[in-house]
Amino acid sequence: MNTNVVICGIGGQGNILASGLMGSALVEKGYKVSVGETYGASQRGGSVMSHLRVSDERERGVLIPHGQADIVVAFEPVEALRILRVYGNPDTKVIYDTRPAYPLGVLIGEDEYPALEDIAAEIDANCSESYALPATEMAVEAGNAKVANIIMMGALAAMDEMPIEPEEFFMALAQNFKGKVLEMNKEVFMTGYNAIKEGRGK
Amino acid sequence: MTTKNEPGKTYLMQGNEAIVRGALEGGVHFASSYPGSPSSQVLGMLGHIAEQMGFRAEWSTNETTALQSCMGASFANGRSICIVKQNGLLVQSDTIHCGALGGIKGGLVIVSSDDPDSHSSTNEFDSRHMAISANIPLLEPASVQETKDMIPYALDLSEELEQMVLVRVTTRICHGRGGVELGELPEKRPFTPIGEWDRMVGINWLHSFLLEKLERAREAFEVSEFNHYNGKPKAKNLIITGGTGMKYVLDSLEDLGIEDEVGVLSLGTLWPLPEKLITEHLADAEKVLVVEEVDPFLEEHIAAIAGKYKINIEIYGRNDIIPQIGELNPEVVTKALKEFMGIEDEKAPACGGEGCPAAEGLAIPERELTFCAGCPHRASFFILKQALRREGNHGVVMGDIGCYTMAGQRAGQYGYHFMSCMGSGISAAEGLGQLTNYGFDQPVVSLCGDSTFFHTVVPGLINAKMNNANILHIVLDNSATAMTGFQPHPGTGETAMGYETEKISIKALCESIGCPVWEADPFDVEETTQLITDLIRKDGLKVLILLQPCATLAAKTRAKKKVWVDADKCRGDNCGCDRYCSRVWGCPGNIWDFEKDCAAIDEVVCVGCGVCAKICPAKAIQVEGGEE
Numbered sequence: 071m072n073t074n075v076v077i078c079g080i081g082g083q084g085n086i087l088a089s090g091l092m093g094s095a096l097v098e099k100g101y102k103v104s105v106g107e108t109y110g111a112s113q114r115g116g117s118v119m120s121h122l123r124v125s126d127e128r129e130r131g132v133l134i135p136h137g138q139a140d141i142v143v144a145f146e147p148v149e150a151l152r153i154l155r156v157y158g159n160p161d162t163k164v165i166y167d168t169r170p171a172y173p174l175g176v177l178i179g180e181d182e183y184p185a186l187e188d189i190a191a192e193i194d195a196n197c198s199e200s201y202a203l204p205a206t207e208m209a210v211e212a213g214n215a216k217v218a219n220i221i222m223m224g225a226l227a228a229m230d231e232m233p234i235e236p237e238e239f240f241m242a243l244a245q246n247f248k249g250k251v252l253e254m255n256k257e258v259f260m261t262g263y264n265a266i267k268e269g270r271g272k
Numbered sequence: 273m274t275t276k277n278e279p280g281k282t283y284l285m286q287g288n289e290a291i292v293r294g295a296l297e298g299g300v301h302f303a304s305s306y307p308g309s310p311s312s313q314v315l316g317m318l319g320h321i322a323e324q325m326g327f328r329a330e331w332s333t334n335e336t337t338a339l340q341s342c343m344g345a346s347f348a349n350g351r352s353i354c355i356v357k358q359n360g361l362l363v364q365s366d367t368i369h370c371g372a373l374g375g376i377k378g379g380l381v382i383v384s385s386d387d388p389d390s391h392s393s394t395n396e397f398d399s400r401h402m403a404i405s406a407n408i409p410l411l412e413p414a415s416v417q418e419t420k421d422m423i424p425y426a427l428d429l430s431e432e433l434e435q436m437v438l439v440r441v442t443t444r445i446c447h448g449r450g451g452v453e454l455g456e457l458p459e460k461r462p463f464t465p466i467g468e469w470d471r472m473v474g475i476n477w478l479h480s481f482l483l484e485k486l487e488r489a490r491e492a493f494e495v496s497e498f499n500h501y502n503g504k505p506k507a508k509n510l511i512i513t514g515g516t517g518m519k520y521v522l523d524s525l526e527d528l529g530i531e532d533e534v535g536v537l538s539l540g541t542l543w544p545l546p547e548k549l550i551t552e553h554l555a556d557a558e559k560v561l562v563v564e565e566v567d568p569f570l571e572e573h574i575a576a577i578a579g580k581y582k583i584n585i586e587i588y589g590r591n592d593i594i595p596q597i598g599e600l601n602p603e604v605v606t607k608a609l610k611e612f613m614g615i616e617d618e619k620a621p622a623c624g625g626e627g628c629p630a631a632e633g634l635a636i637p638e639r640e641l642t643f644c645a646g647c648p649h650r651a652s653f654f655i656l657k658q659a660l661r662r663e664g665n666h667g668v669v670m671g672d673i674g675c676y677t678m679a680g681q682r683a684g685q686y687g688y689h690f691m692s693c694m695g696s697g698i699s700a701a702e703g704l705g706q707l708t709n710y711g712f713d714q715p716v717v718s719l720c721g722d723s724t725f726f727h728t729v730v731p732g733l734i735n736a737k738m739n740n741a742n743i744l745h746i747v748l749d750n751s752a753t754a755m756t757g758f759q760p761h762p763g764t765g766e767t768a769m770g771y772e773t774e775k776i777s778i779k780a781l782c783e784s785i786g787c788p789v790w791e792a793d794p795f796d797v798e799e800t801t802q803l804i805t806d807l808i809r810k811d812g813l814k815v816l817i818l819l820q821p822c823a824t825l826a827a828k829t830r831a832k833k834k835v836w837v838d839a840d841k842c843r844g845d846n847c848g849c850d851r852y853c854s855r856v857w858g859c860p861g862n863i864w865d866f867e868k869d870c871a872a873i874d875e876v877v878c879v880g881c882g883v884c885a886k887i888c889p890a891k892a893i894q895v896e897g898g899e900e
């Protein structure tokens with residue numbers, strides 16, 4: 071068994087924490103895991119991605135070859151498209167947060183940000199299954215925009231390709247958080263998990 | 273990062289964590305560093321656990337002091353580790369060469385992190401050359417596990433040879449994660465008193481000892497478990513890898529289904545090279561492909577070995593079928609393997625070409641780096657540009673390294689003319705400014721950040737003072753080493769282990785050498801623009817400190833003010849301002865509402881600094897409680 075997941079977004083969205091938690095939970099379960107993280111000067115608006123590679127045979131190189139992602143998890147719609155084009159194939163599944171984050175060129179008025187419907191249409195045309203989740207909105211509802219990454223990990227864990235149960239992810243969470251924050255993270259993880267199981271945004 | 277003694281237990285670890293764990297398992301007494309990507313986080317983690325684990329961890333003012341401190345600790349038989357990025361290793365060059373000549377006592381390991389493709393660097397220099405130049409042993413891990421294992425090994429080797437050892441890592445190791453099986457945590461070893469006749473002196477009559485130590489390292493490397501062989505025995509087609517090359521090659525061979533047709537010799541001991549081991553494999557091979565990060569280091573030295581032992585063989589690598597610049601990745605490696613093995617490429621649509629989905633899809637905007645919302649550097653470069661405009665854009669700006677380096681792009685309105693290594697701005701400005709005595713007539717401004725000020729600007733400032741420089745030097749003091757992740761520096765009053773220490777005042781330091789100093793707030797747009805204009809017009813050496821904390825720090829202490837746009841006042845696209853706030857000012861918080869055709873504020877992103885309100889020509893942007 072080999073599963074390749076690209077988790078992408080922009081600096082500051084909690085990409086690295088998310089991939090680290092998921093990876094730790096899988097190592098704890100005995101899988102061979104490698105994670106490659108690509109970020110430049112973080113926190114300053116650049117694109118960020120983590121490659122999570124899970125195997126029951128051997129630990130692979132930290133980068134997923136082009137066209138070999140089984141799942142793309144994107145914390146931003148345009149990033150979903152950017153990554154899908156390079157790492158996706160017709161069998162790839164995509165989960166993406168629908169809240170756009172505008173690049174500098176768009177703010178300045180030199181570039182255009184595509185319409186969300188157009189982004190959704192192109193994603194759908196180039197993958198086998200997609201889920202458009204308003205994760206940031208769900209996180210704000212839960213009281214903290216920052217936990218959108220954990221919601222997205224819940225969504226990822228609900229995919230059939232991921233050999234992980236919520237309780238196993240919670241153990242990784244418990245190594246990083248305590249008390250109320252831990253409870254809140256578990257709760258929002260389940261909102262993401264259930265959303266996918268219920269087919270929301272599909 | 274775990275500090276538990278659980279030999280045999282496996283954790284997912286980042287390469288940087290593995291360096292920390294390796295240092296613990298190697299029983300270090302002393303650790304020091306100046307931050308630099310991709311290894312910036314290492315010493316912070318060490319500082320966090322140093323108290324509990326009974327060792328000393330320090331942030332140093334620069335890499336030279338960091339290494340020299342380690343040498344001191346080594347004199348009493350203490351074990352030490354010094355963590356730097358590739359530029360930092362170059363800063364240490366003299367110390368490494370002289371230190372290697374003198375030798376060391378307690379194990380001393382330098383970990384140098386290279387950044388192939390310069391993900392967060394200005395260059396992709398290859399640290400490995402330093403080992404040859406200074407005659408010290410060099411190791412490079414192929415995985416996160418090996419990174420952890422190599423540190424205690426390097427400490428042992430260093431002690432055995434009485435020589436410092438260099439471990440080279442790269443971004444994909446530092447920022448990558450993999451499973452790491454823990455080893456034992458040792459008992460702390462006591463120090464050895466330094467006797468009256470004990471010496472650590474770097475002097476040329478030790479040159480032969482230096483070379484003899486290297487030969488002993490070579491013998492150890494011939495049988496090292498950090499060199500592996502996979503695939504077909506006695507292969508005619510041999511691949512030799514260094515560092516990250518191994519995993520990419522093994523993955524690609526499997527993808528291509530040719531893992532049984534070639535042999536893969538992965539080297540972890542890179543200098544001196546294990547010649548016997550290499551010649552044994554070369555003897556069976558007809559051709560060799562060398563897969564390594566950045567320079568053709570192994571490739572050229574393996575060619576030299578083949579020449580020396582008269583082995584007639586074809587050698588490929590960075591000099592031909594692998595690009596000479598940029599990092600390794602599955603695509604580069606697969607392409608090289610196909611070419612090496614003569615495998616035809618199926619006609620995959622070229623990226624962006626005909627048949628490529630991207631070519632027919634939506635145009636998607638690039639994400640260019642910019643200053644954070646509320647960043648003081650955005651304001652500083654805005655006002656500097658304004659002041660220079662008043663001088664007919666006649667001035668020359670000599671930049672330096674930090675978050676403000678981004679000002680060379682749109683984020684800072686292409687705000688400087690010169691940028692090189694840390695600390696170079698002021699001295700380059702000094703030299704240029706001196707020409708004003710000989711007919712050059714442009715005002716010269718240099719810049720540096722507060723961490724950079726302490727790192728290497730101080731000697732440049734003293735040089736400027738001594739030579740009566742004619743420059744304005746601006747310190748962009750954001751109270752942080754922001755670029756690399758907020759490590760303490762001499763002006764912040766903290767240390768790596770969390771103790772307080774007396775802050776060193778940049779102003780007092782400048783004044784103590786007789787520089788006139790001004791202080792101003794870059795958020796006071798008008799006043800500070802006027803001040804810079806006045807200072808540019810003044811002759812001599814002037815220092816201006818622009819004080820305003822980094823937005824990321826400010827967000828932790830400052831209450832966020834609400835900011836919004838009064839749609840009636842906003843001139844929109846039509847009338848005059850041409851979207852001044854988003855187009856020229858360009859804070860990510862200043863967005864455009866296309867429906868209302870009017871400026872807007874992204875409330876999630878805006879930190880409420882209020883500066884955009886000051887620069888809006890129509891005074892359309894409103895700040896809670898009014899403008900200060």
Ligand SMILES: Cc1ncc(C[n+]2csc(CCOP(=O)(O)OP(=O)(O)O)c2C)c(N)n1
Pocket residue numbers: 306307308309357359360363673674675676694720721722723724725750752753754755756
């Ligand atoms: C010799 C060397 N060491 C370390 C680095 C990594 N580095 C780049 S910028 C920087 C610090 C910048 O801090 P500061 O000057 O305060 O500017 P800020 O990022 O806070 O704006 C460091 C450590 C480097 N580029 N060169």
Ligand code: SF4
Pocket residue numbers: 113114642643644645646647648649675750754755822823824
């Ligand atoms: S981290 Fe601080 S100094 Fe760097 S761009 Fe952001 S606000 Fe500016």
Ligand code: SF4
Pocket residue numbers: 645646835859860861862873877878879880881882883884885
């Ligand atoms: S007040 Fe204006 S300049 Fe400051 S962070 Fe908000 S949008 Fe940016």
